[in-house]
Structures are given as C-alpha cells and as structure tokens.
Amino acid sequence: MQANVWQFQQAGKPLVHDEQVISAPAAGRIVVRNYAIGINPVDWKFIDDNPRDWQEGHVPGVDGAGVVIAVGDGVDNGLLGKRVAYHHSLSENGSFADHTQVYASRVMDVPESMDFALAAALPCPMLTAWQAFSKVPVRQGADVLVSGMGAVNKLLSQLLSQAGFNVHVISSSFTQAQADVMGVKAIHSDAPTGQSFYALFDANGPDNAKNLVPLLEANGHVVSILGRIEEPVDEPFTRTISYHEIALGALHDFGDLAQWQRLMNDGETLLRQITEQQIVVEIPQVFAFQNLNDALHSSKEAKQKAVVTVS
Template sequence: MRGTEPPSHHRAWTWQSGRDPHGLALAERPVAPPRPGEVLVRNAVIGLNPVDWKVLGSDTWRPGKVPGCDGAGIVIAAGADVPGAWLGQRVAYHTWLGGRGSFAETTPVAARALLPVPAALDLEVAASVPCPGLTAWLALGKLPAQPGILLVAGAGGGVGTYLVPLAIRAGWKVTAQCHPRHHDRLVAQGAAVLPWNAELPRAAYGAAIDLRGPEAAAGLFPHLRANGHLVCIQGRVGGWGGEAFARCISLHEVALGALHVHGDARDWHALRRAAAGIFDDLVTARLAPEPALARDFECLPAHLQALKDRDFSGKALIRV
C-alpha cells in the first residue's frame, strides 16, 4: 500500500436487518488497507440514489455491510498494481452494490471505476453524477444509430436529468412523460412533454426508455412502431408484448452495476470516457445537474428515507 497513512478507524452506516433506512446503524470500524487493484477514497460527498433503499436487505447481505454506490472525494492510499499518480486525486466513483459501499468516511474502490473530477467541478456535483448520469449514457447506447422519436417515461428524476438533453443532442425528438412540476425544465431543454398519466398515441415512437418499473414498461409496447426499441431501467418486463415476428420489438435492459461483475477493460474505458464527457458538459454548462439537497453525515438514514418517500424533488447528497 502507498499513500498517506489512512486513519485506523472510520465511521460507517451499516445494515443490520430489514428494509427500513432508519434501521441503518452508525458504527466505528477499522479501516482495511486497499486490496490489489483498489484505492482508498476519503469521501467528501456521498450521492444517494433510489437503488440504495431498494436493495436494503438483499438476500446475500450480512449484518455489518456498508451500503451505498456513489461518492466523491480524495484518493488517500493505493493498493498493489495501482499507479501512484492516483494518490491525492479528486475522484468520483460508482461501486458494486454487493461490495463495500459508500455510506462511510472512507471507501475502497476498484481503480478501474475511478472517475477523475476536473478542478473546476465541485465534488458535490461530481458525486451526483455516476449512477444517474452513466445509466442515462448506457440507455442511449441501446438505441439504434439512426435517431427518431423517443419517449422517455418517468423523465423527471435523476436519470432523466441527463438522458433527455443527451438524447436531444444525439438527434432524437424527445417526448418526456412525467409529473407537471418538471415540465418547464424539460421544455427548456427542447423536449415535448406529457403528464405522467397522459393517453399515449399508438405505434408513435421509434423507441421508449422507461424509468418507472416493469409493469409500466410493459404498457409501452402498443405505443412503439414496428422494429421499435424498449429500454428498461427500473426492472425488466416479463415478455416481448406480442407474438414472435410480428412488430419485432427489441427489448433492452440497463444495469450499471453489471459492469462490476461482467465488464472488461474496454467497457470500463468507455464508461470513464463517458463520465469525463458529462463532467466537461457540467463545467461548461452544456448540462445542468439536479438541484442538490445536501445533509450532514449523521442525517443519512433520514435523508435516504425522505428520498424513498419522495418528500422532495432534487438530488439527495450527504456531506461527510
């Protein structure tokens, strides 16, 4: 291990049982040195995402697990086979949900998952990007190269914040379906908007990206054109929604965490390049992040519960 001497202990929010964010327990734990291929990040900001409360109490979890997938901070130590140039660097990251998470003062992160943060970008903004921003980028990568009319269902949240303007930039004519409180922002970005419960026209869209859930996604099949594409982010649908070789709808799924298990060096290189592009767009104001709602580290369970209850609109962040 190389770098400044890491702290011997740190505070971490740990899962004990159940699916209630208020069940997380604050513990002081020893800081393990980074393994080969890892660095240790001293977190400055933790990004909270809906997936963080959705996976609480997963079957493979054991008491004491540290949840959380997004964060940003400073690299303070490096394991074997990690270039020393990472030490002291400002980084953001997305971690595997099944591993050691970001709900802590320090987090071990695979070096391949590190996203360098430009000096001009605040770490709060950087911490808000990985899960929603890179999910949006992956979703767009599932669509055909020839743009057409795209429906983004549930466009008002974090993924939609990046997905809608990136799709418009790629040449898609975007219709955003979401709560009316998001309409002005999305219209300003160049999208057409529909209320979340609007009646959709049949066979109108060349592609649809669903950000709501499998049942809602399945309801989009009749509204796709022949040879259309349906991309599911919040859960896969149970079937193709029609007989074989009829309208020939292509079904896709997106899960950023899959790369932690199945991704290779080329996949991670592409993901890091995508993150660099998003960071640059945020610095130059070609993209705008969600409005931040930051709370102190001690408030993490309550802030995660408020995110689950949809008590606010914006990006939930934790200052460490």
C-alpha cells in the first residue's frame, strides 16, 4: 500500500512530502486511513531537536483520527470501518500521513457526532490531562492550583472542577469568561499568597513547579506535566509532599495491555462528555494536508491548537 507522508529530513528542517510503502498490519495492529491529524508541541519540538535520533525518512506525528481499513492477525474484524482516534509512539512512523499503522489496543472509538478534525485534536492533551487528574486522590472542596493554561490544563481544570475541587489558576491570558465556562474559582496573575493548596498541577516546567511547591499544604501533591522535579524541595520527614510526573508517550514503551485498555476506555468516556458539552474544548485551526509545515509553524508561533485534514 502506498501512503502519502511527510518525512523528517534533519533537525530544524521542514518536513518533505513524499510517498512511502505501508506494509500489511502486523499481528495485533491495524491500519487507519487518517482523515485528520493533530498537531502537538511535542511534534515540532522533536522535529527541531531530534532527541530520538530519527533517521531521514521517518514520519513524525502522534495524534490522528480516521477509519480502520485493515487488521492484522489476532485483531477482531469488527474493527474494520470503525471511526477511531489514537495517540501513537514517537519511536515509530506516525500520523503525518494518509495511512498509519497502530496497535489495535491503542485506539478510541470516535462518537458519530464528533468530526474527525476535533477528534484528532484531542488524544494527546486530553489523555495527558486525564493522567494528571488521576494522580491525585479526589478530596471534594480542596483547593488546587493549576499553572500554565494551555490545552492540557484547560481540560484538566474542568476535570478537577467536576470532581469537586476548588480550582485556582495562574495565568496572564486566561479570562473570566473562560473561568466561568470551565468551573475555575479564581484566576491569579502570579503565585498567590496567604493560601495553601492540596495539589499543584504545573505545565510550565520543573523550575516553575519547584518554586510553587512551598504553597502546598502538608501531605500535598505536585504533578509535573512538563518535565519533573528531580530533587524534593523539603527536608525528609517534614511536609511529606508527593511528587508526580506525567509523560503520556512513555506508556508506549512501559505500559502493558491492561493499562492501555483502561486509558482508552477512559478516553472514550471523555470523548462522549465532549460531544455532550459536559467538557468544553477550543475549536482548532484547520490546515490542508499539503500545508502541514504551516500547521507546525502556527502551533509553534501562535500557540494555538492546529489540525490537518486529509482528503
């Protein structure tokens, strides 16, 4: 099978449009005919710096949505024709193509009422937000602090609010109108004073998270969504803070089948909540397949969610 793909050349260079042979799906895998491709910061960061040592010809991309057109040995034929969305490994040829081979156990059913463009925009930020939310035991009425209001934390804030937490955010751009819709209790332009928090969720990096740890109450939690705090801030046997790190992509290398099944089931529940408008998401900017490099540039410079549609 021939696929239209966007290929990596070398670090910092634009991707190149070409054709590539897609083999029949291996055991436990499927081929998805992509109708939309999600663009995430991890995409342009890895294209810029190539930390995985991609070879020339590698196809980047982690998020996509489309229809299952082929299944490998051991995969239920009932998947054929299914509308699915997926998050894929950075180590394998990815979603920047009209066809992608993925594990059958690592896809989510897409509700009929959700278009592919929105479905493709969601896997990475939505599943990352869910992993972050799941790190901390629910305590209704507890105050939590969210730092960095990108796509992940806008979803996370809503999950926290729905669970009964009092959500505070640190942001210079987040508006009161957004707060009202997403259930955010308070917006702070800087680190708040005179208050302690049960949990902190940070997406600005380990240095920022480390600076906010003193705001936590004893036995509190810090969840680092971008990087991790390498050394505890406090001395042993003092406030006993719990440190958590989030890395959705790591599950491809270290997760087992049961973990993926749970995550995909949880993801499908979130997709249904989005279609029922229980969770609010921002509409992504849409680019045509031939303009994929422009979509990467827009994601990097405009900090706006982008998707690429495939005709």
